[in-house]
Amino acid sequence: MTPMTWINPFAEADGPPPHTLWRFCLWALRGTWPPLILAGVFSVLGGVVEVAAAVILGWVVDAALSAEAETVFDASFGLLLFSLVFFLVLRPVIFGVNAYLQTQVTQPNILSLILSRIHRHTIGQSVSFFDNDFAGRISQKEMQTARALNDVVTEILHTVLFAIASVIGAVLMLGTVNWRIALGLVIWMVGYGFLIRYYMPKVRKRSKARAAARAMVTGQLVDTVTNIKTVKLFAHADYEDSAALDAMETYRNRFIEFGRVSVAFRFWLMALAGLLPVLLVGGALWYWSLGLVTAGDIAATGAVSLRLAQMTGWVSFTLMGLYANVGEVEDGMRTLTPPHDLVDAPGAAALSVPEGRIEFQDVGFAYGRKSGGVEHISLHVEPGEKLGVVGASGAGKSTLVAILMRLYDTEKGRVLIDGQDIAQVTQDSLRHKIGMVTQETAMFNRSAMDNILYGRPDATEDEVFEAARKAEAHDFILKLRDHAGREGYAAHLGERGVKLSGGQRQRIALARAILKDAPILVLDEATSALDSEVEASIQTALERVMQGKTVLAIAHRLSTISSMDRIIVLDAGRIAEEGTHDSLLEKGGLYARYWERQSGGFLGSDEGQEAAE
Secondary structure: OOHHHOOOOOOOOOOOOOOOHHHHHHHHHOOOHHHHHHHHHHHHHHHHHHHHHHHHHHHHHHHHHHOOOOOHHHHOHHHHHHHHHHHHHHHHHHHHHHHHHHHHHHHHHHHHHHHHHHHHHHHOOOHHHHHOOOHHHHHHHHHHHHHHHHHHHHHHHHHHHHHHHHHHHHHHHHHHHOHHHHHHHHHHHHHHHHHHHHHHHHHHHHHHHHHHHHHHHHHHHHHHHHOHHHHHHOOOHHHHHHHHHHHHHHHHHHHHHHHHHHHHHHHHHHHHHHHHHHHHHHHHHHHHHOOOOOHHHHHHHHHHHHHHHHHHHHHHHHHHHHHHHHHHHHHHHHHHOOOOOOOOOOOOEOOOOOOOOEEEEEEEEOOOOOOOOEEEEEEEEOOOOEEEEEEOOOOOHHHHHHHHOOOOOOOEEEEEEOOEEHHHEOHHHHHHOEEEEOOOOOOOOOEHHHHHHOOOOOOOHHHHHHHHHHOOOHHHHHOOEOOOOOEHHHOEOOHHHOOOOHHHHHHHHHHHHHHHOOOEEEEEOOOOOOOHHHHHHHHHHHHHHHOOOEEEEEOOEHHHOOOOOEEEEEEOOEEEEEEOHHHHHHHOOHHHHHHHHOEOOEOOOOOOHHHHO
């Protein structure tokens, strides 16, 4: 194992993140302490070396003044040789190792470690977590928190420990010169401490507010860019510009408020820093005039005082950044550390689906509202049965599927697959056993190959091609070309598949589901974006894919489910009717009315309210 791999940058965390700052930091940094301690030791050595440099300078000055000019090199050969070794070998080695530990061992690995742990927790949140926030804001918080905490660790190692070692070393060194001068440095440090104590909490508070405002700007901009087609279609560029400017104005105000504190802090800091060399060098000169210190002591005191004065500004600005970063960590924690509200049951086993029987037992779910959702749903789907689900907007069709996929937990009742309560099995194993194609197909800004492979990442290239052919996608994929010149299956599809037509996106989504080959298949308007000719050609492929699988097919175009083994009609969250296509038409109920009034076999649109389901 090389030093660069002393920290595993992607090690999993022990449990969820805590909600208090100190415990959160320990959670994020667990597993990094040996390298951090080593880096801290070399940072302290760096501070000691800086003071030692001033002491050695004082020795050299005293040696030069105590010897004749002609004999100074002979008389002080040992001291001069030691000085050369110190400045040319020891000091560079210590600072070189220090820099190596920071830039190669700690900084890059700790950033990746914190970010990976935060991201794992975030993607483990339920769908509701993401529904209630901006996607851009969440991703901004992840990066902000990881970067800020990494900067805190870096500055503690690089600056705080170095400064503490330098100050303690300076006090000890000045104590050997004159204890009163050392006392003067201690008194000055007390004043410096009061300045830090007064201003740093203000910096922390205003930095937190600035970070929150910055994340809102990011969220607003990403939301606009993500929906840019809608913005243009409704000619609302001015409206979006106004919303963005409002967020930017808030961020600007928070930035100015942070700047006011920064200006006041820097002014008093510079005044205090200017006092230090006056106090120490002036005191050394006074005691030299009394014959109590040597010229070398003055040189050493002057070097230390100037170094400390310079370091005061550096350390203080670092502390200001450190406290600002702490504020950003706290702000990020508010968004990112809520516990998962939908988790696997303790000891949850993997779902086994030998048959594919689905049972809804008096299921109810209303999203916390008084209306909407579903209630008293009792439904048995036999292995291999093809079940069609229809209903008007808001009837509960998508809710039924979301419950089956356990995107939400039922408020009452339970769902069984082959006798296993889906709340008692792992979520991943449940979703591995269900293939799904939705009306709003989800595409990644990756290659066509990668998007289809999402169904089964270990599939071969030939298996991908075969799935694409069955989904009537192979031919158009071969003609794809992106802005970078990548062609065919290597071409990237753009964010959310924006470079494809709706029908092309759905055919790739179908290919993904075909490749997954799960025993249960859910089709949520799987062919809604296809024209009649393409739909007809793909229907045969779908029928082949559905063979031997338990199928739930939601449709507004009723002609696409008329051949299903059974159809249920949802109305106001309840099962109003069920039967075959022919039997439901004979009843003359809701299904018959839907069939009669639809044009071309299409039943309205569930956009809007259905999305809210």
